[in-house]
Amino acid sequence: MRQVAIIGIGQTKIDEHWNKSIRDLAVEAVRAALKDAGRESADGLFAGNMMSGILDLQNNLAPLVADFAGLKGIESVKVDAACGSGGAALRAGLMAVASGELESALVLGVEKMTDRHPHEVTAALATAADADFEVEMGVSFVGLNALLMRRYMHEYGWKHADFAPFAINAHANAVHNPFARLHHKITVEDFENSAMIATPINLLDASPIGDGAAALYIVPAEALRGGTRILVAGSAAATDTIAVHDRADALFLSAAYKSAQAAYQQAGVGPQDIDVFELHDAFTIMSALSLEACGFAERGQGIRLGLEGDILPGGRIPVTTRGGLKARGHPVGATGVYQIVEVVQQLRGECGSTQVPEARIGMAQNIGGSGATIVTHILKREP
């Protein structure tokens, strides 16, 4: 199996793009990645997307994007793993290039969510849960995460304000990311006083939806001569039951654990070697659970990394350095690719005031459903 390198990145600002269609956003990101890679075309396009069929009435998305980006005729397919679609798309592209089937590939993540009524979006998002045994009972996606957060607070004795550092750090970092949806800092007081959504999750525990697209250009590493290379050193996916109530231990993201362990092994590293970690902070509770499952904290102690400043750009394990889902925004199927784009920016040293000093090994973890599909990637800069 050939090693794969990322030689181009592109992204749109995440926003309410009422003047741009899903194809416009996707094409903008793809063209940016092509330009960044210095390439005119690619052998394939792997598009991560969850809801284009429901929200945009455009299920068959990948060949459309290829065509409108000037790449008519290339192999292209849509990969769907709910909110984990972006990470899954990179993994599909990676296997295409690693296997030798393709010599280059574009990996796209795109979602267009804000043209619809929020009720429609909430219903569409719920298709990431178990339709028959969760959604049918009336539980929404926020509701599922609220149950997890409540249980976590009960088990380990944390109070709501203890989750604040995850949101505060994300907002503070997003201020310096021109592609982020939100550009305002928040305080603990803001966090505690924001509108309740599903107890105990309030507005500032939750990530905002948005319209956006991000893209990568990947090639076999062997094709590159000299210079700095960003390698995909680890790539793994694992799953869990979709229904949270089917898990023996709802507070343990087993798919995060499995995929992280596999990625660590492939990359020959451990949690102590990770310089930056773009995690899937759809809700603050998910930050804590991810950090724990990936070996950065003991069970029930992920919260402490926030409270003690370890997650800041200069800390022990910096997370959401470009704003995370919380403040960069969470255009669902695009998020996993935004995460990779941001890790690449860190490894290239392009992150200005939220740059992690001497970042050489970065990790990204993308979660579909309430922990059902989890894809973990580890990138390394060489030399």
Add this chain to the structure above:
Amino acid sequence: MRQVAIIGIGQTKIDEHWNKSIRDLAVEAVRAALKDAGRESADGLFAGNMMSGILDLQNNLAPLVADFAGLKGIESVKVDAACGSGGAALRAGLMAVASGELESALVLGVEKMTDRHPHEVTAALATAADADFEVEMGVSFVGLNALLMRRYMHEYGWKHADFAPFAINAHANAVHNPFARLHHKITVEDFENSAMIATPINLLDASPIGDGAAALYIVPAEALRGGTRILVAGSAAATDTIAVHDRADALFLSAAYKSAQAAYQQAGVGPQDIDVFELHDAFTIMSALSLEACGFAERGQGIRLGLEGDILPGGRIPVTTRGGLKARGHPVGATGVYQIVEVVQQLRGECGSTQVPEARIGMAQNIGGSGATIVTHILKREP
């Protein structure tokens, strides 16, 4: 890149399965493929599906199926290329195994369509077309194919009855396939007198929808010792504009041509070597266009293969030997996997009265949209 072999197949009958959910159907096919392969588990599951988010409110389908099939935790992802999803899922699984990322994979195609009102299904199917420039203008999927058929008749001077042999052959073959949806033969008179849907396409030009699932079990060929092996000798995908009006030549399936040429080259064969061809006869016109683009007939002459009996099980290039989309049925995202299952059955010699004598090399071609995404596979039996 490692060669890949298919060691297990499974399928459900295609029907109106009002007593089975999409997960039930998928699990049934997956368990059948596991049993056929003599395996207990697999490293990954690649699920081809188009409309589970829209019609079943179950977008995140792959981990759900893995879990309920007894494979909780394995890597699993949904692959969507509209009606070409099944073929695309095999291609994704193939690259996962060929690259060495996985040592075994299940490939699933599944669609559950008949629980919804036909208007909802028609709208869902239309998401395979260009939402902004085709569907928005009011053209349905049948409508697009009707425009192609009308143009073909005009250009090449064929009359409607000349398309009948494709439907008659499919129905005749389906009678012997217990998994087919339709089990009745039809005549030219039936064909000419059936209800008009979108001139010139009538009911018997069109394939029926249905609920169904089919699955494959694939492994590296090198893992097999002795005995007969069914190898994936060629695998390729290509795309075209989604909107039919954007093509310079609407009667030429350029993605069929490209993917077939690539698959021929990989397999070291040409059209003259193909013993059986499971083509994508969603409408009779597509049979003619596929045969032409794949090199079995000159432009405008694909019809002749039907009229002269070449497509029959004992003919020069047998097609739809198990009933095809027309009579086996077309559960959209599942179809591409049914085609592969049927080619495997032919190469194993399991097709009874529609067995192609001494079939050793088989081809399957799966089409997403009106020719937008086309995936072509060539299978070889060894020895």
